[in-house]
Amino acid sequence: LDYYTRTTFELLTEGLGAQNAVAGGGRYDGLVKLLGGPEQPAIGFAIGMERTVELLKKKKEVSEKTPDxxxxxxxxxxxxxxxxxxxxxxxxxxxxxxxxxxxxxxxxxxxxxxxxxxxxxxxxxxxxxxxxxxxxxxxxxxxxxxxxxxxxxxxxxxxxxxxxxxxxxxxxxxxxxxxxxxxxxxxxxxxxQKVEKKQDNSMLYIIVGMALAGVIGYVAYNQIKYRR
The missing domain is CATH 2.60.40.10 (Immunoglobulins)
Structure with a gap:
């Protein structure tokens, strides 16, 4: 913390209890000059490997990436x-x-x-x-x-x-x-890969068509019957 200037940050997790910081860093604007170099702004960070490994172990599935x-x-x-x-x-x-x-x-x-x-x-x-x-x-x-x-x-x-x-x-x-x-x-x-099969609705269309034809025929029959 003695080297940081202006900006600091931490990456926290909820999966490790009290030891919840897995990475941290910040700006080191004066560090290069302090070590004998030119006045050069810089930034850096560190990752806790052991804590990161523990997080990966707790994760149920780690996706495997492969090169194209x-x-x-x-x-x-x-x-x-x-x-x-x-x-x-x-x-x-x-x-x-x-x-x-x-x-x-x-x-x-x-x-x-x-x-x-x-x-x-x-x-x-x-x-x-x-x-x-x-x-x-x-x-x-x-x-x-x-x-x-x-x-x-x-x-x-x-x-x-x-x-x-x-x-x-x-x-x-x-x-x-x-x-x-x-x-x-x-x-x-x-x-x-699952290919969804299109449902064959032809029989349903036939049944509906026959039902409509029956209803229309029944209505027409009653109209002719009562006119007589």
Whole structure:
């Protein structure tokens, strides 16, 4: 508290009794200068990990988020370039969720220098098609792409979920020279999509029509009868 200036804040919860503060922070406008740096305003916060874990344990259901796409890198230079892409994609909040029987395309971007051998396997899903760029791949267990450190190469996998309420995995094995890497995408598969059947009301319409015809006929008969 000695370092805070003007603004302080706390995040409180009702699930931990008296120990209800899980995070806190504030402005440190004079701290940088105090430590020998320039006069620079700053802000910071801290989170209590143990209390946060306790909250998660008490929560009945923690939703599992899975990536919609990811970047596979081979080599140090490729990792440097892909890091900025990763930050950008995280800001977009892309994730994968599927329902049983649903089809979905998942794209991975591979970055490296030279010819890269790729192998794709999966669990709890059926791979329908795989494209390297715009080229349809026939042998997904072994195909080669050419990539550079300054560009990404897209690989798109079309999946169909064949089991409800399970976790599926899409596994990429990537090899360049003697270097081999394995990347995994986790996919949360939900329940079977319920298709509401439209109720067949044709018989109801027939019955109502016959009833109306009977009423009209009865009224017409009585009118003719009393006129006589």
């Amino acid at each position: 796409l990811f970047i596979c890198t081979v080599g140090s230079r490729a990792k440097e370039i892909s890091f900025s892409w990763m930050l950008y994609l995280r800001e977009k909040g892309l994730w994968v969720e599927m329902n049983y029987g649903e089809r979905k395309n998942i794209t991975a971007y591979i970055c490296g220098d030279g010819d890269i051998t790729v192998s794709i396997t999966n669990t709890n899903t059926t791979i329908l098609n795989v494209w390297s760029g715009e080229e349809l791949i026939e042998n997904i267990q072994h195909f080669v792409i050419h990539s550079t450190n300054s560009s990404e190469h897209p690989i798109t996998v079309q999946l169909q979920a064949n089991k409800p309420n399970v976790t599926a995995y899409l596994i990429y094995t990537i090899q360049i020279g003697n270097e081999s890497h394995i990347y995994t995408t986790t996919i949360k598969i939900g329940p079977e």
